[in-house]
Amino acid sequence: MALAPSMQVPLIEPHPVELDTELEKSLKTLETFLGLIGFGKHTVFGTAMSWLVFIILAVALPVLSIQIVYCSNCEKYEIKSFELEIMVSQTIDAAISLLCISHIIRKYGVRKMLFVYHCHGHLTQFRNLCLQKIRVFYCLLTSWVVICLILKVAREITRMVHLHHDSWWWSALMLLACIISYTYVTLVFLAGCAVFHLVGNLQVIHFENYAKLLERDLDVSVYIEEHMRLTSYLSKISHRFRVFLLLEFLVVTVSQFMALLQTTGNRGIINFINGGDFAVLSIVQLVGIVLCLNAAAKISHRAQGLGSIASRWHALISCTSNDGSFSAVSDSGGNSDVPFPVRPLSARYSESDLESSEYSQLHMNLQFTSSMSSYQKRQAFVTYVQSNTGGFTIFGWMVDRMLINTIFFIELSLVFFVLGKTITITTR
Template sequence: MTIDSKLIEEGEAFIRKKAFLHCTSNDDTDDDLRSFRSCLRWMCLDQSNCFRAIISWTLFILLTIVVPTLSHFILACSNCDWKHQRPYDIAVQLSLSIIATLSFICLTHFISKYGLQRFLFLDKLCNDSEKVQQRYTAQLNRSFKLLFIFILPGFVAESAYKIWWYSSGGTRIPFLGNVYMSNAMACFLELCSWLYRTSTYLLICMLFRLICHLQILQLQDFALVFQEESDVAMVLAEHLRIRRQLKIISHRFRAFIVLALIFVSASQLASLLITLKSHADVYIFMAGELTLCSVGLVTGIFICLRSAAKITHKAQAITSHATKWHVCATIDSYDTPDYDTPMQIASCPRIFALDVYSDEEEAVDEDDMDDTKFIPPHAHTISFQKRQALVTYLENNRAGITIFGFMLDRTWLHTICAIELSLVLWLLQKTVGFS
């Protein structure tokens, strides 16, 4: 290798590095990452150094294993009145602890292995438009608000129940020498344990939703290539890049999604089984915590499945978008005898007139990836063979979130719902004779 070629390569590498640093040093992105790192520190999930890692694992063991175990065995209160008994406490504690353990291990693995910027795909924003970068950083900040909105109602309800349970004579264990101080400390530890486990689980679900939202923004930006003069090779390269990112997301989160779905399903079936016993007493005072636990678990898995199905649907809608673009360009290329003048759209509105919604409410719900009112490019800019090859490629290489090779789309959501419903009906038949 000559000295000139080495200098050229070093110069190109320097330019790429400067471009990357310019992209990742955006003030908005840095502010959002700073807020996100602060959130991780407050939740004691930041393991950027050895000291913080020790604190993180210590707090995890304390709030996920030690406190729930002591709470179940010491505060069982079997001789209390019916309002203060906790017959479903073991189901609540096991469900929250198992799902929090899975979330903590996955989140720790992701951040330690990939780093925060790479895990959130912030290093990939250099290839996207400025509009996508701004919308993604805004969505990153909005994710904290959504996490707060999901957690706050459950925490308020859990706090009200715990305060009532301790203040109305649920237990009397003066391990601090004072009954009131003991109850206050026990109540505080239980609330911290519930908040920590629920927040850890919902945090990783919201991060998965955030990463999927970035791919949706990229797909919306990618769909604009069909409205302007584009090279087929550039369109193909961009689709390959997005498809590769979706594959990376699938590989990273597939174990978490599958295990979370199994644990949540097992937890809900176990809860249904113990509440349908012949001697089971189901009152709001007894089953209130079980209800909050079930709502939190189902909310998290719903966020994951909905996000995966949405990005899969958006990615597959690109094929329909490209097909309409190809049809419009082909028809107007035959209808327009003079290729030197811009194409006048005459036939396409007639072909897709049936796709346009007549009702205003239905038009609002129309998928932005399936917009039927786009303007196709000049027919003479891309040959028929190239357009046909691109459409054939998109038809045979569908992108989306996959779980061990299975595309997680709406069909799979229907299959999962059917399986869950079958299990519930089978359990009802075995317990209450439902048929």
């Protein structure tokens, strides 16, 4: 008795143990790194210590620095209302990132959050790409934190030179406290955005591997099952990260509007010294939003592109195959009603991902009979993929290119307004 094509070719290929160990070490290193920042503490004591550090570095230290360094007659170099608003904005951004990402890591773990627990054994290339994307995560986070830190240090040194009244040691201590606080807050905020960006990049690998899966001679039910698995991944990602993205979008937009109102409503002179932190904050927030939008765009674009890939695959096979048109395929005994093995196809949603009514569990028992031609199977598969494109959603709103372009240009316009008000060049 001949086996079905889906049973002849295993989806999981043999792989060397060393590469799995390397991927496991990389994931453990990532989990340790996020834990050092304060994400995903699994104990009550660890969570309490994480938030205690956050309160000290993100709230107490900058407030103390503002109160000590403040000069009542130095509005040319420092405006207290500006400093307080900037501190509140960046603290809220970091708090949302710490709260949401920590909740996801505690609930699912790093491996399940990144969706590498099913697929790391599929292909050697997949594991290599996973390691590459994790390295990109570190490079991306480090580069942007360093760039923003350089801008912050330049602004703070300039301000300290003009506001220096006491000893240089005291001024240097206040500068160091300000830099430590800013580095921590920026790192927490951008790390949360970079984590979502990493999740999006890993999903792109899943979609690329799915396109390669079509090159293999498997039963159509296997392709449908794999597509349903990808769709379930998208649903879980949308459900887990939607609150994080929505809150960050709202806070960044409100922060930019407040910065615009503060700078336009102030009648004094605004320059890089007293208003430069608005420019630095705007750049950091824009970078975080772009990272999130880029990941969401990649996920939605690749998911919606599977329909065209399936159509091209169907057309190529139909033009080159000799399987006949719609005739039944009989077995050796002439019985054309012998069915293929039944494959249970179900979307594997966990209970924790079904808290929202927008996701409902799907149970299907799909049985292909030999009286159905290969052409009809492929046509049904293409119709299914085109009707279930999927993508990243926020409470039902599809984050596609149109929405992403709208959000990006609104945020970019606000940032340019703020930069235009704070970065000025005087000729006299």
